[in-house]
Amino acid sequence: MTNDQRSRDDVSRRGVLRGTAAIAGTAATAGTAGAYRDEIDFRLPATQNDGEGRTLSLLGIVGGWVGVAPAELDGKSNPTLRLIEGEEHEIVWTNGDGSNHNFTVADEDGEVIEATDFVDEQGESLSFTITADEEMAEYYCMPHPVQMRGPIELVDAAEVHELRVRVEDENGEPLGAEVFVGDHHSFSDVAARPGQEAEESPPSVARFDMLEDGEYELEVWTYGHERVTDTVAIDGDDQEVTVTLPATEPGDPTETYALRLEEGQWVGVGPDEIADESNPTLEFEAGETYAIEWENAIGRHQPEAENRSMEPLPGHNLVLASGGETNQWNTLVRSDFLDESGETQTVEFVAREEMGVYLDQSQLDAIGEVAVE
Numbered sequence: 001m002t003n004d005q006r007s008r009d010d011v012s013r014r015g016v017l018r019g020t021a022a023i024a025g026t027a028a029t030a031g032t033a034g035a036y037r038d039e040i041d042f043r044l045p046a047t048q049n050d051g052e053g054r055t056l057s058l059l060g061i062v063g064g065w066v067g068v069a070p071a072e073l074d075g076k077s078n079p080t081l082r083l084i085e086g087e088e089h090e091i092v093w094t095n096g097d098g099s100n101h102n103f104t105v106a107d108e109d110g111e112v113i114e115a116t117d118f119v120d121e122q123g124e125s126l127s128f129t130i131t132a133d134e135e136m137a138e139y140y141c142m143p144h145p146v147q148m149r150g151p152i153e154l155v156d157a158a159e160v161h162e163l164r165v166r167v168e169d170e171n172g173e174p175l176g177a178e179v180f181v182g183d184h185h186s187f188s189d190v191a192a193r194p195g196q197e198a199e200e201s202p203p204s205v206a207r208f209d210m211l212e213d214g215e216y217e218l219e220v221w222t223y224g225h226e227r228v229t230d231t232v233a234i235d236g237d238d239q240e241v242t243v244t245l246p247a248t249e250p251g252d253p254t255e256t257y258a259l260r261l262e263e264g265q266w267v268g269v270g271p272d273e274i275a276d277e278s279n280p281t282l283e284f285e286a287g288e289t290y291a292i293e294w295e296n297a298i299g300r301h302q303p304e305a306e307n308r309s310m311e312p313l314p315g316h317n318l319v320l321a322s323g324g325e326t327n328q329w330n331t332l333v334r335s336d337f338l339d340e341s342g343e344t345q346t347v348e349f350v351a352r353e354e355m356g357v358y359l360d361q362s363q364l365d366a367i368g369e370v371a372v373e
Helices: none
Strands: 001-008 056-062 063-071 081-084 087-094 104-106 112-115 125-131 138-140 151-156 160-168 178-181 184-185 205-210 214-221 227-232 241-246 255-262 263-269 282-284 289-296 318-323 332-333 346-348 355-360 362-373
Touching: 081 087, 125 178, 125 282, 160 214, 160 227, 184 263, 214 241, 227 241, 263 289, 263 362, 332 346
Parallel strands: 056 087, 081 151, 160 241, 255 289, 282 362
Antiparallel strands: 001 125, 056 063, 087 125, 104 112, 104 138, 138 151, 160 205, 178 184, 178 214, 214 227, 255 263, 289 346, 318 332, 318 355, 355 362
16 A cells, blocks of 8 residues: 655645536535535546546545545445455545544454554545455544444456447547546546557547446537437446537627636736736626637646646646536536647637636636626
8 A cells, every 4th residue: 555645735626527417526515524525625536437446535524434536425424435356446535624534444354454644634635545355344544433434345357347438520530528427427538647558548538447237328528519418338348339529619709708827827818807817707698609718828737746646637628617616516618628838729609697607627726707697
């Protein structure tokens, strides 16, 4: 097991915004746990299935562990951790209340197999990796072993089937998009992982490790194209499906805004009333077409390798989403990702009453309000 400890200041919130139904960017918890949601930033995986095990995120409070990610754990108290036998998994846990906590993995007799250091600062996180084996039966917090205890379930690797979703446009060209399969989420254009050969990571393919056979809702979407929904069945074999996204064309824009993305903020460029303003409010009229020209001024900003516990998104983008709490955001418009400093993109869209915020999906502190009349 390896440990990677980060203070609250080192841990940036990472959210994944869903097109039609929100995925939690913070723990969507109820009761006691919900009181800690607004105090803590969570790092979430850009993709929840990568063919090399899984990443699981938990919030630790005296009342019990609360699942954060993947979506199957979200908001559940002391959730069952399903680990693929023989594969390496990463577990990221965050201290939710400032009490003294640790994370311990034990066998069915209660004998400790692995244990992390103790953390007593609210918002502080620990990341560690384990290889799942048949001895693992439960996890708990040593200072609070009764309330903070949950089961571990091992899944036979032979029973895990890979679903590959290839996304293309109407001309058959690869297309980067957000892909949802049931509670699982990924991008078809996440950058290749270190050490992978190019032929093992073809462009515009989202991969999912499916732990159970069954029928799943499939949803694929990206800016400038229609949203496509379908169902896909997993029945004992690996599977690949191809999804074609038709293009959409909005009318001519009635007004154009210009923004520059810097570290931790958007800066207004035009028109004059928002020039040089940090995260300026953008005003729209419902039903009218608008354009936003934006520049990536920071390249591909991401943590250093030794501080990185999640796979980074493939650059930065512009998202228009509904308002409310972080875990209530619904993506309404999403641009492509840009990863080079000085790159620009223009996004055209029809304003909707539900629009409440605009943001960079890779750094959620770069966020501004949207006012729609």
